[in-house]
Amino acid sequence: MAPWKAPGKPGRFQVVINGQTHPEEFGAxxxxxxxxxxxxxxxxxxxxTVALRDLTGFDGRCDALLLSNVPGYTPPEGKTLAEARKNWLNPGGKPEDAGEFDLVVVGGGYAGLGAAISAARQSLKVALIQDRFVLGGNGSSEIGVWAMxxxxxxxxxxxxxxxxxxxDRAPDSPGLPEDFKDALKETVCRNEKTLSLFLGHFAHGVVQDAPGAAIQAVAALDVRSGRERVFRGKLFVDCTGHGTVGALAGAKHSMLEKGHMGMALT
Ligand SMILES: Cc1cc2nc3c(=O)[nH]c(=O)nc-3n(C[C@H](O)[C@H](O)[C@H](O)COP(=O)(O)OP(=O)(O)OC[C@H]3O[C@@H](n4cnc5c(N)ncnc54)[C@H](O)[C@@H]3O)c2cc1C
Structure with a gap:
């Protein structure tokens, strides 16, 4: 959040261990x-017990806490990090087959919710894979863009x-977290009998015969356990908001940092 330069540097947080606040301030x-x-x-x-305390009112950003008993330990970064992380969380673990679905929807923002619920109501067996533990994407309590x-x-x-x-019917954007109805979004999904919801699952790979060939499955990481799950499907919908699944499958893809909201027409 630092580029936003908002007062109070959104993203600052502290770590509370066994009820005691650790003096170091993180995230700034x-x-x-x-x-x-x-x-x-x-x-x-x-x-x-380990807890996070947000200091900014805009969800402090923390990916991981790493504790080591080796003095002066330097954690891996870059390419070696993903492999190290996998081994820490799930040593020697093999991917788990999450089953076969008529439709695998990746991303639980408004687009993914619409696609998954609509398909389930047409009796399709649907997997909805969402990396966060709340639904709504930009329109969730975590980001706070109202539905207008x-x-x-x-x-x-x-x-x-x-x-x-x-x-949501939030009166402001970004508004108060409780105005964004995360729980309602989850309830509407859970009420669909043929829709399986996988919160906290980050899609990071696709299974294909060759780059550019049809997708057979999506691989996702359970962000709490580090377990990898493979979702086989007949059809897939990329609702990640930034075309991740298509890019992983070899589709032409570009991402621009500045000057664009919506499609890049280049
Ligand atoms: C500041 C701001 C203001 C806006 N104002 C308006 C407006 O006034 N009117 C309007 O119509 N639109 C507005 N928009 C745009 C609108 O919010 C978006 O178009 C809409 O929310 C996009 O929905 P989405 O479901 O496609 O993507 P997102 O809301 O981005 O949802 C994508 C979801 O996929 C998840 N995800 C991403 N990658 C993965 C992965 N690899 N594995 C699993 N899950 C993944 C994300 O966590 C997220 O929950 C605004 C957007 C912003 C940021």
């Missing part, structure tokens, strides 16, 4: 992903009907 060093040294801490034998799109209008009176079932 820079915009890019990096490890931040936290100093030393004494843990007790057996169970310890024009639905059910003019020639398309039914377009957006499903969205209206879970859309």
């Amino acid at each position: 060093e820079g915009a890019d992903w990096h490890w931040q040294a936290g100093g030393s801490v004494s843990l007790k034998a057996g169970k310890n 799109g024009g639905t059910m209008r003019g020639k398309y009176p039914r377009l957006g009907e499903i969205v209206e079932e879970f859309a």
